[in-house]
Amino acid sequence: MLQLDTARLTEFDSTPARGHQPVMLELKDLKLSYGNTQILNGVDLSVRRGDVLSIIGPSGTGKTTLLKCINYLVKPASGTITFDKIRMDYQRVDKAAIQAIRCRTAMVFQQFNVFKNMTVLQNVMDPLVVVQRKSKDEARKIALQELERVGLSEKIDSYPSQLSGGQLQRTGIARALAVRPDVMLFDEPTSSLDPELVGEVLKVIKDVASSGITSLLVTHEMQFAKSISNRIIFMDKGVVAADGSPTEIFDTPSSPRLAQFLNSEHSHH
Known part of the structure; x- marks a missing residue:
């Protein structure tokens, strides 16, 4: 895996204090299953304007599904979304609300779109x-x-x-x-790339994040997530199992499960 020059990555410092910014996106109690498999098991997530939020976690834990629920590429069984002033209950589909949210979000996929x-x-x-x-x-x-x-x-x-x-x-x-867009959604944007091409794409994502666009990023690039995000969430078994600053998540993991995941990622790369 490509080793990133983290000294260079910090040159933008894309993480000013964002605590005073208004909430841009809120998901409440999102649930979704395929057959007997529960993919999202009651996800709650609140994102402030300008947040750069990385979503990490093992494969199959609902990270991509969560991202796709935001612009309704995947339909949750239940839950609510509030996007700025647009509110929708997923059990009562509102086509105008879906269209309004889609007009204000943009997604970058694993497979080049x-x-x-x-x-x-x-x-x-x-x-x-x-x-x-x-x-x-x-x-x-x-x-x-x-x-x-x-x-x-x-x-x-x-x-x-x-x-x-x-x-x-x-x-x-x-x-x-x-x-x-008001919100950029990145779904593992480097996972289909040859290792030597990863850096050029990460550099562009870093530029986007530092420009102030609210960004949600599903990624396995842990070092990169740590360098660009002001918040990291760890998903496991269909829920948000940990939510904190990069320092809190990576340096002082709050649970044995998170520590185990980070160790396994570290040993892979």
């Missing part, structure tokens, strides 16, 4: 023109801005088949950023 038949520039312009109804000129201007931000200005006319995995994921991040 790009259209193979479009150039890099077209991929980033697409949601601006199709969903936000912007003019082509305005969409192009925003897309070029975001592609410069992720270091892909020279690849705007390339097609996905001509790009590396790292470049594809950076295109996906530019596409997500272009819609100017």
Whole structure:
């Protein structure tokens, strides 16, 4: 696994005190099962504006599912979501509320979410023109801005088949950023990458996090999570088993189970 230069990673210091910021997102008592398997077992989570929250935990414990419940890519059996001033009970689906939340969030997936038949520039312009109804000129201007931000200005006319995995994921991040979301959702964005390409994507995510966009990140990159987050939650068996600052989670784990998980991750990497 790629060793990150943590001295370099701290140069942005993306974690100012955020305690005074208003709550942006609140999930209460989220439950979801597939067949007899309980995936989410009553998850409560509150996220403040500007939070950079990393979600860690063993595989199969509901981390990705939790992320996908926020923009309703997965439908929980029960629970409520409050997003800014939008409130929805998952048992009484409100299509207008779902649409409003989706318009204000953007997700970066494990598998690169790009259209193979479009150039890099077209991929980033697409949601601006199709969903936000912007003019082509305005969409192009925003897309070029975001592609410069992720270091892909020279690849705007390339097609996905001509790009590396790292470049594809950076295109996906530019596409997500272009819609100017209030909340970015990153679902293990480096898990499909070759180890030598991980660093370039983490650098872009670090830049996003330091810009003040509220960000939720599911990741197995522990050192990275520690360096960019102001909060970490540890999920285990479908619940939030620990919630604290990076120091509290990594340096003084609150339970034997969390300590065991961190030790096993450390020995893998």
